[in-house]
Amino acid sequence: MPDATQTRPAITASHDVVIVGAGFGGMYQLHRLRGLGLSAKVIDAASGVGGTWYWNRYPGARCDVESMQYSFGFSEEIQQEWKWPELFSAQPDILKYANFVADKLDLRRDMLFDTRVTEAKFDDTTNQWTVGTSRGDRFTANFLIMASGCLSSARVPDFKGLNTFKGKTYHTGAWPHEAVDFTGLRVGVIGTGSSAIQAIPVIAAQAASVTVFQRTPNFSIPSRNGPMTEEYERKWKDDYAALRAKARATRNGIIAYPNDFSALSISPAERDAIYEARWATGGTTFMAAFNDLIFDQAANDTAAEFVRGKIKQIVKDPATAELLAPTSHPIGTKRICVDTRYFEAYNRPNVRLIDVRSAPIEELTPAGLRTTSASYEFDAIVFATGFDAMTGALTGMGIEGSGGRPLEAEWRDGPRTYLGPMTADFPNLFMITGPGSPSVLSNMMVSIEQDVNWITDCLSWLRSHGIARMEATRKAQDDWVLHGIEVANTTLYPKAASWYMGANIPGKPRVFMPYIGGVASYHDKCAEIAANGYTGFQFGGAEKVAQAAE
Ligand code: FAD
Ligand code: N01
Numbered sequence: 001m002p003d004a005t006q007t008r009p010a011i012t013a014s015h016d017v018v019i020v021g022a023g024f025g026g027m028y029q030l031h032r033l034r035g036l037g038l039s040a041k042v043i044d045a046a047s048g049v050g051g052t053w054y055w056n057r058y059p060g061a062r063c064d065v066e067s068m069q070y071s072f073g074f075s076e077e078i079q080q081e082w083k084w085p086e087l088f089s090a091q092p093d094i095l096k097y098a099n100f101v102a103d104k105l106d107l108r109r110d111m112l113f114d115t116r117v118t119e120a121k122f123d124d125t126t127n128q129w130t131v132g133t134s135r136g137d138r139f140t141a142n143f144l145i146m147a148s149g150c151l152s153s154a155r156v157p158d159f160k161g162l163n164t165f166k167g168k169t170y171h172t173g174a175w176p177h178e179a180v181d182f183t184g185l186r187v188g189v190i191g192t193g194s195s196a197i198q199a200i201p202v203i204a205a206q207a208a209s210v211t212v213f214q215r216t217p218n219f220s221i222p223s224r225n226g227p228m229t230e231e232y233e234r235k236w237k238d239d240y241a242a243l244r245a246k247a248r249a250t251r252n253g254i255i256a257y258p259n260d261f262s263a264l265s266i267s268p269a270e271r272d273a274i275y276e277a278r279w280a281t282g283g284t285t286f287m288a289a290f291n292d293l294i295f296d297q298a299a300n301d302t303a304a305e306f307v308r309g310k311i312k313q314i315v316k317d318p319a320t321a322e323l324l325a326p327t328s329h330p331i332g333t334k335r336i337c338v339d340t341r342y343f344e345a346y347n348r349p350n351v352r353l354i355d356v357r358s359a360p361i362e363e364l365t366p367a368g369l370r371t372t373s374a375s376y377e378f379d380a381i382v383f384a385t386g387f388d389a390m391t392g393a394l395t396g397m398g399i400e401g402s403g404g405r406p407l408e409a410e411w412r413d414g415p416r417t418y419l420g421p422m423t424a425d426f427p428n429l430f431m432i433t434g435p436g437s438p439s440v441l442s443n444m445m446v447s448i449e450q451d452v453n454w455i456t457d458c459l460s461w462l463r464s465h466g467i468a469r470m471e472a473t474r475k476a477q478d479d480w481v482l483h484g485i486e487v488a489n490t491t492l493y494p495k496a497a498s499w500y501m502g503a504n505i506p507g508k509p510r511v512f513m514p515y516i517g518g519v520a521s522y523h524d525k526c527a528e529i530a531a532n533g534y535t536g537f538q539f540g541g542a543e544k545v546a547q548a549a550e
Contacts, residue, residue, distance in 0.1 A: 010136035011112070015039045017459070018131050018141040020397070022107075023051020024098065025448045026147035029070065031105050032456040034115070036463075041139060042107075042147075043131070045116040049107065051149050053091055057175035058195060058382070059202035060199055061091035063432040064223065064284055064338035065254055065443045068236040070315035071097065073244035074449055076399055078104060080237055087232070088225045088283075088338070105374050112137075115471040119398035122427060125471040127540070129428065132398075142468070143459060146394060146431040150440050153392030155505065156383045158191075160363035165331050167368075168380040172199060173387060182207040188368060190361070196384035197337045201345040203382070209350045211376055213369075216497070217326040219307050220337035224282030251518040253438070253446030256288035263290035263299035275306040287332045294332055294491045304331040314343040320353050321346075329496035346547050389499040390435045390513045391415050401426035402471070414502070414511030418472035418480045418536055419526060421455055427471040427540075430455045435513040436484055440500070442519045450519070458534065469540040476536025488512040 017033055021028045022044035033040040044053045059512030063070045067084035082100060085093055102108055116134040123130065129144040131137075156162065170180065172195035187207045189196055192214040204210045236243060247255050263271055271290075279285045292299040308325040315321035324343060344353050359373035368378040388396075390410060399407040402425045410416070410425065417423045420437025421430045432451045433439035438449050462470055488494055494501065494512050502508035515522060529535050 007133065010138070012138045014140045015041045016141065017041075017143045017145060018043065018120075018129065018139050019145045020044075020120075020131075020153070021051060021147035021149055021393075022046065022049045022111050022113070022447060023054075023147060023149055023152075024072070025149070026145075027098065027101060027105075027107055028074065028448060029145055029147055029432065029452045029455065030110055031074075032452055033459070034392055036456065036460055038459070040110055041141075042111040043115050043117055043133060043137075043139075044111065044113055044186070045134075047113050048099070049102045049111070049540070050095045051147075052151060053094040053098055055154070055175070056173055056195070057091055057177065058170070058172040058197035058199045058384075059180075059206075060200075060340070061172070061175075061195070062086075062088050062198065062225070063094060064088060064194070065445075066283070067094075067228070068233070069247055069254055069443055070094075072101065072449070073240070073247075074447060075104075076240070079240050083233070084228050086225055086228055089221050097505070111309075115424055117148075117397055119400075120429075121400045121404070122402055122429070125401055127428065143428045143430065145455060146192075146429070146434070148393035148397070150390045150393075150433055150444075151387045152376055153388040155386055155388050155392070156471065157361075157385055158506075159361060162364050164366050165364045165368065165378075165381060166366045167378055169383065170380065171383045171385070172196070182380065184208050186377065186383045187211070188213065188376060188378040189384055190356075190367070190381065191384035192216065193384060193386055194218075194335060194337045195386070196382075197339045197342045199382065199384060200351070201339070201341050204345045204351045207350065208510060209352075210345075212351065212353050213356045213361060213371075214323065214353055215360075216328055216334075217324050218334060218337050219304065219326050219331045219496065220339045220342050221279065221284065221286045221307070222282045223338045223340055224280070225340055247443065248450070248523065249447055249520045251520065252441065253443035253519040256285035258288035258291060260291050262292045262296070263298070263302045264292070268302075271302055273307065275303065279306075279310060283338055284336055285334060294330075294493065297330065297492060300330040300332070300492055307331060309344050309458075315346050317346070318508075323353055323355050329498070330492040332496040333491075333493045333496035335500075362499065386499055387505050388505055388508070389502075390440065391502075392405050394431065394434075399429070400425070401429065412509070414509040415513055416460075416477055416481050418477040419452060419529070420515065421458075422470075422472040422537070424472045424474045424477045427469045429457075436480060437515050438517070438519050438522050439514050441514045441516055446519055450523055450526070456532065457530060458540075461530070461534070462539075465539075467539045470534070470537055473536055475540050484515050484517075485512065487515070487517045491516055 016038040017040040019042045022042050025044045067089040119132040131139040154171045186209045188211050190213045278289045311325045312321045359371040362370050368376045395408040415435035417436035420434040497503035501510050
C-alpha cells in the first residue's frame with residue numbers, strides 16, 4: 001500500500017464525480033455511483049478505507065450503537081455474511097468490516113489514498129469542479145461529493161508551550177498504527193468526552209498512573225457490552241430488512257424501544273424502576289426511557305439526578321464522585337457517553353481526577369503541564385480533546401464556489417445548508433451527513449445510507465433531465481436554517497456548551513449544527529422535495545432547465 005512518504009507522479013484526470021473521504025459515506029457513495037454507470041474517484045488522506053475507524057485507534061475505541069444496527073443495511077449479502085464478535089464491536093473489528101465491504105464491492109480500484117484534498121474550485125463557465133491535492137494532482141469533475149466526515153478534523157487545543165513537552169503526545173482521533181505501550185508510564189489524559197471515557201479504563205489498567213484533566217463532567221451509561229450470541233445474531237439476521245426499516249422509522253435511526261409517556265406522568269418510584277431497568281440494559285437507549293427527556297427540563301432533571309446518583313454509588317471517594325457528577329447541562333444534550341467501567345476506574349489507586357474548570361491548564365511544559373494551581377509530570381499526554389466537528393473538514397479544504405466564494409467565509413457565522421446536502425452558491429457540491437441534516441444525532445449508518453441514496457437519485461434525475469448545474473436557492477436555505485433553529489429551540493439541546501453548538505472551539509459561532517427533527521421525518525421531507533422535482537433548488541446549464549424547474 002502506498003503511503004504519504006512515498007512519491008508518485010501527480011495525476012491529471014477527469015471524472016463524473018470526485019468523492020472526498022473513504023469512510024462509510026464515501027464507500028457507499030462510490031458503490032451507488034457505479035450502479036448509475038458514472039465514473040468516480042474517491043480521495044482520502046488515510047492509507048485505507050474506514051474513515052473514523054481508520055483514525056480512531058485509541059485503546060477502548062468502539063461503537064456506542066449496537067453493531068447489528070451500526071452497519072450497512074443496503075446489501076442483504078453483506079449483512080448476512082458478516083459476523084460481529086461483540087454487541088458493541090471494537091475499532092479493529094469495525095475497521096475489518098470496512099475492509100470486508102471494500103473487498104466485497106471491489107471499491108479500492110477507484111480510490112486514491114494518502115492524498116489530501118487541498119483545494120476545490122467551481123468553474124461557472126464549464127459547471128465543473130477542479131480539485132487539487134497534496135500530491136499535486138488535478139481532477140476535474142461535474143460533481144463533488146463531500147464524504148469528509150463530521151468528526152474527522154481532530155483538534156488539539158492551542159495550549160501555550162504545546163511543543164515543549166519532552167514526552168510522547170497522542171490524539172485519540174489520530175492514533176498511531178503501531179501499538180502504544182503505556183506500561184510503567186505516567187500518563188496525563190486531557191478531556192472527558194466519549195473518547196476519553198472509553199480510553200481511560202483501558203489505559204489505567206496498563207499505565208503506572210493516569211491523571212485525568214476534566215473541564216466538564218459527562219453523563220455516561222454502562223454499555224453492558226458482551227460477546228455476540230448466536231441467538232441474538234439470528235434474531236437480527238432472520239428479520240434484517242424489517243428491523244432496518246423499523247430503525248429508519250425512528251427519531252434517531254436506532255431501535256430503542258421508547259416509552260411514549262412523560263417522566264412526570266408516573267410516581268417517583270415507578271420512574272426510578274424504569275431508569276433502573278434501562279441502566280441495567282445499558283447504552284444510549286437510556287434516553288428513550290420517557291418521551292420528554294430532551295424537551296422538558298423537569299423531566300430531564302429526573303434522569304440526570306438518577307445518573308448522578310449512580311455515579312456517587314460507584315465512585316468511592318466522595319470528592320471525586322462529586323466532581324464527576326455533571327450539573328452544567330441537561331442529560332443527553334451533549335452526546336451521551338457509553339462506557340465500560342469508566343466511573344469504576346476512579347476507584348483504582350493509580351487514577352486521579354483534576355478539575356480544570358476551577359484551575360485551567362495554562363501551558364504544557366517540558367516535564368508535563370501546568371494549571372493555574374499546580375504542575376504535573378508525565379511520560380505521555382493523551383489529548384482526548386475532540387474535533388472541529390461538522391464543519392472543520394469542509395472549511396479546511398479550500399472550497400470555492402460560484403464566483404470564487406470561499407466556503408469558509410460563507411460559513412463564518414455558522415454553516416448554512418438546504419436540507420444538509422447542498423449550500424447556496426456552491427453548485428454541484430453535495431455533502432453526506434452535512435450540517436442541517438440529522439447526521440450526528442442519529443445512527444450514522446442510517447443517515448449515511450439516506451443521504452447517499454438521495455444524492456444518487458438526484459444525480460440520476462439531473463442526468464435524465466439533461467441538467468448540468470444544480471444549487472440550493474437562498475430562500476429555501478434560509479427557510480431550512482430557520483426551521484432547524486426553531487426545532488432545536490423546542491428541545492433542551494441549545495442549553496449545553498457542546499460541539500453540536502460549536503462551543504468546543506474558541507471563536508466558532510454558537511449555532512446548533514445538526515437537524516433535530518428526527519431521521520424519519522427528515523427522510524419524508526427529502527423524499528417529498530425530490531418527488532416534487534427538487535423544490536428549493538435551481539438549475540442551469542442545459543436545454544431542459546425550464547422544463548425541470550416547472
Ligand atoms: P469519516 O468516517 O469521518 O470519514 C471521512 C474521511 O474523509 C476520513 O477518512 C478523512 O481522512 C477523509 N477526509 C477528510 N477531509 C479530507 C481531505 N481534505 N482530503 C482527503 N481526505 C479527507 N456514529 C454512530 O452512529 N455510532 C457510533 O457508535 C459511532 N462511534 C464513533 C466513535 C468514534 C471514536 C468517533 C470519532 C465517531 C463515531 N461515530 C459513531 C461517528 C462516525 O464518525 C460515523 O459513524 C461514521 O463513521 C462517519 O463516516 P463518514 O464516512 O461520514 O466519515
Ligand atoms: O470529543 P469531545 P470526543 N482544556 O469533544 C475537553 C463521537 N465518539 O473525541 O466538554 C481542557 O466530546 C472537553 O471539555 P469540554 C461522539 O459523537 C463516539 O470525546 O469542552 N479540556 C471534553 O471533555 C462524541 O461526542 C464514541 O469542557 C478540554 C473533551 O476535551 C464525539 O465523537 C467514542 C479542552 C473533548 O470531548 C467526540 O468525542 C468517541 C481544553 N482546552 C467519540 N479542550 C463512542 O462511544 C477540549 N477539552 C461511539
